[in-house]
Amino acid sequence: MSTSCTFPKSLDASFKIAKRAGFDGMEVMVSTEDATRSAAALRALTRKHDLPVLAIHAPVLFFTQFVWGTNPAVKLERSVELAYDCGASTVVVHPPFRWQGSYARNFLELVRRLEQTTGVKVAVENMFPWNIGGGNGRQAYLPGIDPTEMDCDSITLDFSHAALSGENALDMARTAGKRLAHIHLCDGQAPGQNGKKLWDEHLPPGLGGQPVAETLQYLDDIQFKGHVVAEVNTRSAKSETDRLRVLTQTVEFARRNLRQH
16 A cells, blocks of 8 residues: 555554555655654554555655755666665656756666666656646656656556546556566556646546556566555545545455455
């Protein structure tokens, strides 16, 4: 489970909920909370809750713009260092914005160097155009929004982002091939016919329009060795019981379609 599922709760609370829901491990979104940037704190939480940290998500959101300074290359380097120090195998990173200068131009070279020197997978996540339905929305990112079209060795597939891009996640998974390293388990709706922008919903799997079940079954067929990490939005939960229900159902959906029981 990604700690983003329970934002803005504390890291300790996120681990506790994940354990109750039946998850096997955690993806930690680096944030303004000190513990998210401390390998010692993450190791302590692993021991306390018996949940390993499997992945680190580099700080990319607006409210983390000053975490580890303002240089995005440094943020990625620090994320990989943190993953290495706490035993996580993967770092998730978004493609750069076009206006991020040398970071954007040298992004793929940096990703490859970090992978080769640390052994940590730096899995580039698929994004979505800012202006759904037309315009130059896809040009906000460099090299682009679709890592299957990039010269990178590791890819994160996010179902909600695929939906907003009007893509089919199963097709993307097949195109990624052996480069597919990490999954953000969620769902989403495609843009409407009138081009109206929809939010990045991160719905529970099965509640949107993506072939989530079919994609998980495909992962089982190809003996996928990466992590499948829930990244669902639970902020609309009416109670902690309701939040736990959504997360437990997400675990059950994943296990059923990955044919784990």
